[in-house]
Amino acid sequence: MTQVYFDHNSTSPMLPIAMEAWVYAQSDAWMNASAPYRGSARVNALFDNACERIAERIDCKMNEVVFTSGASEGITSIFFWLAREYPAEKVLLAPTEHTAVQRAAEFFFPGKTDYLDANPDGSIDLRQLEEKLLTREYAAVAVMAANNETGLIHPWKLINALCRKHKSWYICDATQWMGKLESHEIGICDFLVASAHKFGGSKGCGLLKLPAQIDDFRLILGGEQQEGRRAGTVDYPGIIALVEAFDWTNKLTSKINDYRGNFLRSIANKIPDITINTDLNNSLWNTLSIALPKYENIRWIHNLDQAGFLVSTGAACSFETRASKTLQAIGKTSDEIRRTIRISSSWNNTEDEWQELAEAMIKIWNKLGHEDQ
Amino acid sequence: MTQVYFDHNSTSPMLPIAMEAWVYAQSDAWMNASAPYRGSARVNALFDNACERIAERIDCKMNEVVFTSGASEGITSIFFWLAREYPAEKVLLAPTEHTAVQRAAEFFFPGKTDYLDANPDGSIDLRQLEEKLLTREYAAVAVMAANNETGLIHPWKLINALCRKHKSWYICDATQWMGKLESHEIGICDFLVASAHKFGGSKGCGLLKLPAQIDDFRLILGGEQQEGRRAGTVDYPGIIALVEAFDWTNKLTSKINDYRGNFLRSIANKIPDITINTDLNNSLWNTLSIALPKYENIRWIHNLDQAGFLVSTGAACSFETRASKTLQAIGKTSDEIRRTIRISSSWNNTEDEWQELAEAMIKIWNKLGHEDQ
Numbered sequence: 233m234t235q236v237y238f239d240h241n242s243t244s245p246m247l248p249i250a251m252e253a254w255v256y257a258q259s260d261a262w263m264n265a266s267a268p269y270r271g272s273a274r275v276n277a278l279f280d281n282a283c284e285r286i287a288e289r290i291d292c293k294m295n296e297v298v299f300t301s302g303a304s305e306g307i308t309s310i311f312f313w314l315a316r317e318y319p320a321e322k323v324l325l326a327p328t329e330h331t332a333v334q335r336a337a338e339f340f341f342p343g344k345t346d347y348l349d350a351n352p353d354g355s356i357d358l359r360q361l362e363e364k365l366l367t368r369e370y371a372a373v374a375v376m377a378a379n380n381e382t383g384l385i386h387p388w389k390l391i392n393a394l395c396r397k398h399k400s401w402y403i404c405d406a407t408q409w410m411g412k413l414e415s416h417e418i419g420i421c422d423f424l425v426a427s428a429h430k431f432g433g434s435k436g437c438g439l440l441k442l443p444a445q446i447d448d449f450r451l452i453l454g455g456e457q458q459e460g461r462r463a464g465t466v467d468y469p470g471i472i473a474l475v476e477a478f479d480w481t482n483k484l485t486s487k488i489n490d491y492r493g494n495f496l497r498s499i500a501n502k503i504p505d506i507t508i509n510t511d512l513n514n515s516l517w518n519t520l521s522i523a524l525p526k527y528e529n530i531r532w533i534h535n536l537d538q539a540g541f542l543v544s545t546g547a548a549c550s551f552e553t554r555a556s557k558t559l560q561a562i563g564k565t566s567d568e569i570r571r572t573i574r575i576s577s578s579w580n581n582t583e584d585e586w587q588e589l590a591e592a593m594i595k596i597w598n599k600l601g602h603e604d605q
Numbered sequence: 606m607t608q609v610y611f612d613h614n615s616t617s618p619m620l621p622i623a624m625e626a627w628v629y630a631q632s633d634a635w636m637n638a639s640a641p642y643r644g645s646a647r648v649n650a651l652f653d654n655a656c657e658r659i660a661e662r663i664d665c666k667m668n669e670v671v672f673t674s675g676a677s678e679g680i681t682s683i684f685f686w687l688a689r690e691y692p693a694e695k696v697l698l699a700p701t702e703h704t705a706v707q708r709a710a711e712f713f714f715p716g717k718t719d720y721l722d723a724n725p726d727g728s729i730d731l732r733q734l735e736e737k738l739l740t741r742e743y744a745a746v747a748v749m750a751a752n753n754e755t756g757l758i759h760p761w762k763l764i765n766a767l768c769r770k771h772k773s774w775y776i777c778d779a780t781q782w783m784g785k786l787e788s789h790e791i792g793i794c795d796f797l798v799a800s801a802h803k804f805g806g807s808k809g810c811g812l813l814k815l816p817a818q819i820d821d822f823r824l825i826l827g828g829e830q831q832e833g834r835r836a837g838t839v840d841y842p843g844i845i846a847l848v849e850a851f852d853w854t855n856k857l858t859s860k861i862n863d864y865r866g867n868f869l870r871s872i873a874n875k876i877p878d879i880t881i882n883t884d885l886n887n888s889l890w891n892t893l894s895i896a897l898p899k900y901e902n903i904r905w906i907h908n909l910d911q912a913g914f915l916v917s918t919g920a921a922c923s924f925e926t927r928a929s930k931t932l933q934a935i936g937k938t939s940d941e942i943r944r945t946i947r948i949s950s951s952w953n954n955t956e957d958e959w960q961e962l963a964e965a966m967i968k969i970w971n972k973l974g975h976e977d978q
């Protein structure tokens with residue numbers, strides 16, 4: 233049975249263009265970029281070119297780009313650096329940040345990690361942010377570009393400007409933004425992280441942008457690769473796959489669809505009392521978090537899996553604990569959270585697939601109703 | 606022109622079996638191992654199987670295996686953990702350790718990183734090690750399994766036993782050992798690190814073995830992947846490629862060849878006064894470090910590159926600084942170091958290729974002699 237995958241906020245399969253680039257690079261540019269012969273100098277030049285392409289796309293300098301193993305590494309390395317530079321200061325987070333950001337902040341700033349309030353839609357109050365910044369107590373502020381669970385979009389450009397004005401560093405986790413929305417200015421954020429596998433690159437490869445003026449930034453120690461900011465043999469195949477996947481998805485960001493809107497209209501009269509956790513007017517076009525009126529999410533997910541549709545509860549990495557930080561932070565009850573599923577599409581999911589998902593859900597709703605009688 | 610690659614201690618191209626496994630996994634097992642549907646549970650089971658296969662091969666427990674982005678990350682994470690657990694203690698290193706080990710030790714144990722002496726062949730004195738251990742000042746000892754520049758083999762089994770006896774942790778950087786020599790017991794070392802791309806896996810993937818009883822081990826923070834010891838979406842395609850490459854190379858470790866010996870005999874009478882930095886009786890079969898009688902190594906390397914042979918100066922990651930830590934530690938003069946080249950083969954290099962390399966070197970020697978006249 234073909235399965236229709238609706239969990240792209242968790243991970244995406246590699247895009248053919250990225251896969252091709254990776255495979256080609258493994259035969260054409262596999263040498264160590266730091267070795268002393270011409271083939272190696274060529275890999276180094278290709279690596280520089282990859283940095284340049286990304287820098288140009290997101291509007292930052294080439295020497296501000298560092299390739300990592302993923303967003304979690306990028307985030308950890310930022311807080312590791314902050315803790316050494318500003319040991320006496322605090323950090324400020326949106327309460328809906330990804331586990332990676334919360335854990336890295338709490339680990340390196342124990343007892344000194346403060347949280348902004350969240351409005352019921354998950355948004356933060358920029359006036360509260362400015363008030364906090366005025367205390368001058370915060371080395372850095374982290375507010376993600378778009379939320380992994382609800383898809384909510386945060387005004388990263390304004391937040392970056394506020395942080396600049398008040399001399400705090402702004403950390404933008406763009407893991408869910410890049411590849412889904414126009415990114416040509418996101419490199420203006422002081423710090424930026426993303427993971428290639430969220431937009432069709434390979435797992436184990438990520439992007440970190442940091443301000444050029446920062447010295448002595450490093451988490452993984454060793455050789456002088458990447459200007460000393462990230463040791464370890466450069467994974468050029470992974471990097472070029474990241475760049476190709478990003479380019480491919482980035483070109484589509486003008487063609488946002490509203491398939492999820494049609495999906496919601498299709499199920500609205502058939503499954504009553506659905507709670508929409510996602511702010512449909514200010515969120516990623518691909519993401520939909522809804523609390524169903526009845527039955528635990530895991531029962532829905534298993535039934536949908538049987539019917540050939542893959543959706544999720546929320547963040548994959550917190551599946552086992554079943555505690556959605558985002559939904560808790562926006563005031564959802566644990567009962568609502570247990571009834572919540574997350575649907576997240578890619579550029580390749582068609583309107584038909586969304587409609588088929590709607591039909592499958594209606595069938596399951598009716599079936600579970602019968603079973604319960 | 607075909608080029609013959611003799612720099613496998615720097616990196617190797619992916620083995621076909623590893624490439625196939627990687628490509629297949631990208632279509633068959635690309636889902637997030639932590640998601641709540643069956644496809645994801647399957648990836649998780651495959652991941653467990655990969656851990657089990659490695660654990661069985663190297664004789665450790667399955668839950669002692671962690672997959673990282675490479676040896677540098679593994680090393681950094683070990684010293685990061687040690688510094689938090691034993692803030693008042695010191696660490697002890699062989700002076701010929703890789704830059705990654707030296708830098709991580711010096712960073713996390715500043716002023717508290719001590720070095721053993723090296724004999725002229727690079728070996729350490731086990732009595733000196735035991736004397737140091739008897740002081741009870743050392744949280745950990747790092748002596749690599751085999752040296753990346755000279756190929757010298759250290760008695761890791763004895764060192765591990767000594768460390769156990771005196772209650773220090775033993776850190777074994779097996780980056781150059783694994784894939785080249787029999788590894789069925791190397792997992793008995795307390796800590797072990799390796800990089801997949803050194804034995805035909807992909808870049809950006811590595812292996813860390815740590816003692817099962819250790820709690821709270823983590824460098825990269827975030828989700829609870831890999832039992833909380835390494836956050837970030839599991840890169841199953843990279844991991845299965847690592848396992849397949851390791852298996853393939855590991856099966857060959859009984860078939861060690863002495864092509865380098867024949868190579869040395871071939872050039873011995875044609876290029877006079879070569880200094881052999883490698884201890885031929887106690888080193889990796891694939892590695893040969895020699896100081897040529899005349900001309901800077903970089904001139905040799907460029908001439909060999911033109912002739913179709915790729916060899917190196919020493920560690921790729923220190924190419925730019927041109928300072929070989931290993932050769933300095935074993936008392937080589939900077940003049941000798943400047944005349945040193947490193948030749949490192951793989952299982953796929955043939956005896957003919959070694960002989961062709963010998964002929965090319967003799968030609969270059971004669972040519973450079975003429976040019977100099």
